[in-house]
Amino acid sequence: MGHEVWTFSDYIMLVVSGVLVNNILLIRFLGNCPFLGVSKKMDTAVGMTFGVIFVLTCTGPITWFVEHYLLERFDIVYLETLAFILTIAVFVQLVEMVIKKVSPGLYRGLGIYLPLITTNCCILGTCFYNIRFKFGFMPTVVFSFASALGFGLALIIMAGIRERFHYARIPKCFQDTSIGLITAGLIGLSFFVFAGLAK
Amino acid sequence: MREIVKLIVVLTAFCVGSAFSLAFVKEATKERIEYQKLKVLVAPAVKAVFPSYDNDPILERVKVKLSEKEVINVFPAKKAGSLIGIAYEGIGSGHGGAVEVLVGMDLNGKILGIKVVKHGETPGIGTKAVESQEFLNQFKGKGVGSKLTVGGDIEAVSGATETSTAITEAVRKAVEMFPKLKEKVRG
Amino acid sequence: MEGSRLVKEFTKGLWKEIPPFRFVLGLCPTLACTTAVRDGIGMGLCLTFVLVCSNVLISLLRKVIPAQVRIACFIVVVATFVIIVELVTQAYFYPLYMALGIFIPLIVVNCIPLGRAEAFASKNTVIYSLADGLGMGLGYTCSLTALAIFREIFGKGTFLYHHIMWSGFEPFAFLQKPPGAFVCLGLMLGIMNLIGSGEK
Numbered sequence: 001m002g003h004e005v006w007t008f009s010d011y012i013m014l015v016v017s018g019v020l021v022n023n024i025l026l027i028r029f030l031g032n033c034p035f036l037g038v039s040k041k042m043d044t045a046v047g048m049t050f051g052v053i054f055v056l057t058c059t060g061p062i063t064w065f066v067e068h069y070l071l072e073r074f075d076i077v078y079l080e081t082l083a084f085i086l087t088i089a090v091f092v093q094l095v096e097m098v099i100k101k102v103s104p105g106l107y108r109g110l111g112i113y114l115p116l117i118t119t120n121c122c123i124l125g126t127c128f129y130n131i132r133f134k135f136g137f138m139p140t141v142v143f144s145f146a147s148a149l150g151f152g153l154a155l156i157i158m159a160g161i162r163e164r165f166h167y168a169r170i171p172k173c174f175q176d177t178s179i180g181l182i183t184a185g186l187i188g189l190s191f192f193v194f195a196g197l198a199k
Numbered sequence: 200m201r202e203i204v205k206l207i208v209v210l211t212a213f214c215v216g217s218a219f220s221l222a223f224v225k226e227a228t229k230e231r232i233e234y235q236k237l238k239v240l241v242a243p244a245v246k247a248v249f250p251s252y253d254n255d256p257i258l259e260r261v262k263v264k265l266s267e268k269e270v271i272n273v274f275p276a277k278k279a280g281s282l283i284g285i286a287y288e289g290i291g292s293g294h295g296g297a298v299e300v301l302v303g304m305d306l307n308g309k310i311l312g313i314k315v316v317k318h319g320e321t322p323g324i325g326t327k328a329v330e331s332q333e334f335l336n337q338f339k340g341k342g343v344g345s346k347l348t349v350g351g352d353i354e355a356v357s358g359a360t361e362t363s364t365a366i367t368e369a370v371r372k373a374v375e376m377f378p379k380l381k382e383k384v385r386g
Numbered sequence: 387m388e389g390s391r392l393v394k395e396f397t398k399g400l401w402k403e404i405p406p407f408r409f410v411l412g413l414c415p416t417l418a419c420t421t422a423v424r425d426g427i428g429m430g431l432c433l434t435f436v437l438v439c440s441n442v443l444i445s446l447l448r449k450v451i452p453a454q455v456r457i458a459c460f461i462v463v464v465a466t467f468v469i470i471v472e473l474v475t476q477a478y479f480y481p482l483y484m485a486l487g488i489f490i491p492l493i494v495v496n497c498i499p500l501g502r503a504e505a506f507a508s509k510n511t512v513i514y515s516l517a518d519g520l521g522m523g524l525g526y527t528c529s530l531t532a533l534a535i536f537r538e539i540f541g542k543g544t545f546l547y548h549h550i551m552w553s554g555f556e557p558f559a560f561l562q563k564p565p566g567a568f569v570c571l572g573l574m575l576g577i578m579n580l581i582g583s584g585e586k
Binding site: 026027028029030031032033036078079080081082085086089118119120121123124125128129132171172173174177178179180181182183184185186188189192 | 410411412413414417418457458461462465466468469472473488491492494495496497500563564565566567568569570571572573575576577579580
C-alpha cells in the first residue's frame with residue numbers, strides 16, 4: 001500500500017478507503033469502547049468526533065516523526081508501543097491544558113472527551129497502521145484524517161439511529177449495549193457496498 | 200517544590216526501570232525472533248534450492264562479516280551431520296529496485312538451485328523471469344568459472360531482459376562470494 | 387475470612403463482572419481476534435499476562451506513585467508488559483503473532499488493564515490484585531474463546547484450524563467478516579443478559 005510517488009487521485013482513493021471501504025471502526029474494529037458509550041446521544045457523538053479528528057490528525061504525523069527520526073535513528077523500534085502511547089498521552093494533556101486556559105467554553109464542551117481519546121484504540125491503532133503501511137509524511141496526514149473522519153461517520157450514524165431506539169420496543173435483555181452491537185454490525189454490512197471502490 | 204521533585208523522580212524511575220527490563224528481554228529474544236522471521240521469509244526458498252538435507256539450515260545459520268557494516272546469513276545444508284552445501288543471498292539491481300536471490304551451492308562451487316526471494320519487478324512482465332522454471336534451471340550446474348552473464352552462459356527470458364539481467368547479476372555476485380564464505384562456514 | 391474474600395475477588399471476573407459481557411470493556415480485540423479459536427485464546431492469555439503483571443506491580447508500588455502522575459505511571463507499567471508480551475510472542479509463537487497483528491500492542495490502550503489499575507490495583511493489596519487480575523483475565527479469555535468457537539466452527543468449518551464439519555457444509559462466511567463479529571457479540575450479550583436476569 002505504500003508506493004513511491006503519490007498522485008492526487010491516490011490521495012482521494014486513500015480517503016475513500018479510510019472512510020468507507022475500510023472504515024476504521026466498523027471494518028477495522030478500532031475505537032469500539034467509546035463508540036458504544038458516546039453514541040447514545042447526538043451531541044456527545046459530535047463532540048467526540050471533533051475531538052478524535054483533531055487529535056488523530058495531529059498525533060498521526062507526530063508519531064510518524066517519532067518513529068522515523070527517533071526510534072529508527074537509535075534502533076529502538078521495539079519501544080514503538082511505549083513511545084507512541086506516551087506521545088499521544090502527552091499531546092492530549094498539553095491540548096487539554098491549552099484549551100482550559102484559552103477557551104473555557106470550548107473546554108466545557110470538548111474537554112471531557114480528551115482523556116477518553118487517549119485510550120481510544122483508534123488513535124494508537126491508526127498511528128500503527130501509518131507505520132505498517134509504510135506511508136510517507138503526506139499520506140500519513142491524509143490517512144490519519146480519513147480514519148478519524150470514518151470514525152466520526154460511523155459514530156454519527158449510530159447516534160442518529162440510537163436516538164430513535166427510545167421509540168422502539170426492544171426486549172429488555174437486548175437493550176443498550178446488545179442492540180447497539182447488532183446495529184453496528186448491520187451498519188457495517190451496509191458499508192460493504194463500498195468494497196471494491198478502493199483497496 | 201518538593202512535590203514536583205518527587206513527581207519527576209518517580210516518573211524517571213519508572214521510565215528507567217521500564218527501559219532496562221525491555222532492553223533485557225529484547226536481547227534475550229533477539230536470536231529467536233530473527234530465526235522466526237527468517238523461517239517465514241526464506242525457508243521455502245531454502246527448501247527449493249537444495250535437493251535434500253536433514254538439518255535445519257536456518258537454525259544453524261552462520262553470520263559472516265563481509266565488511267564493516269555488512270553481515271550476511273549463510274544457511275548450511277547437512278546430511279547425517281556433514282556439510283553438503285551452503286545457501287545465501289546475492290543482490291542484483293532490477294527495474295523495480297533490488298532483486299534478492301537465494302543461491303544454493305554445493306561444496307565444489309556448483310550451483311544446486313536458485314530462488315528469487317524479494318523483488319519489485321513488474322507483474323506480468325519482469326516477473327516472467329522470476330517465475331520461469333526454465334530460466335532459473337539454467338543456473339543449475341554452473342558455478343565458479345562460468346560466464347554468468349546474459350549473452351554468456353545465460354539466456355534471458357524474452358520480454359524480461361532487465362529482470363533476467365538483474366537475477367543473473369545477483370547469482371554472479373553470490374558465486375563470487377563463494378570461496379570466502381565456504382571457508383568461514385567450514386572452518 | 388481472608389480466604390473467602392480472595393475467592394470472591396477471583397471469581398467475580400469469571401461471571402458476575404466478566405469482561406466484555408458484563409463489564410463492557412475491551413471490545414476491540416473481542417471483535418477483531420475471534421475469527422479463530424487459537425487467536426481468541428492467544429489474545430486472552432496475552433491480556434491476562436499483562437493484566438496480572440501490571441496489577442501486581444502497581445499494587446506493590448501503590449504507596450509510591452503520586453496521585454497527579456498516576457495515569458502516566460500506569461501507562462508506562464502496562465506498556466512495558468505489553469512490549470514484553472510482543473517480544474515473547476514474536477520469538478516463540480510467530481504464527482499467533484502474525485495473526486493478532488497490531489492488536490497485541492493495542493493491549494496498552496485496552497480499557498481492562500488500565501481500568502483495573504485505576505479502580506482496583508492502586509487501592510488494594512498485592513494478593514487481591516493478583517486474584518482480580520487473574521479472574522478478569524481468565525474470564526475475558528473464556529469470553530473470547532466462546533465467541534471464537536462459534537465464529538470459527540460456523541464461519542469457517544474448522545476448529546483450531548482442523549476441518550471438523552461434514553464435507554458438504556457451507557460455512558456461514560458472514561460470521562468471519564466484521565459485521566458478523568458485531569452481530570454475534572451483540573446476540574451473545576443479549577442471551578447472557580437473558581440468563582442473568584433469569585437468575586435474579
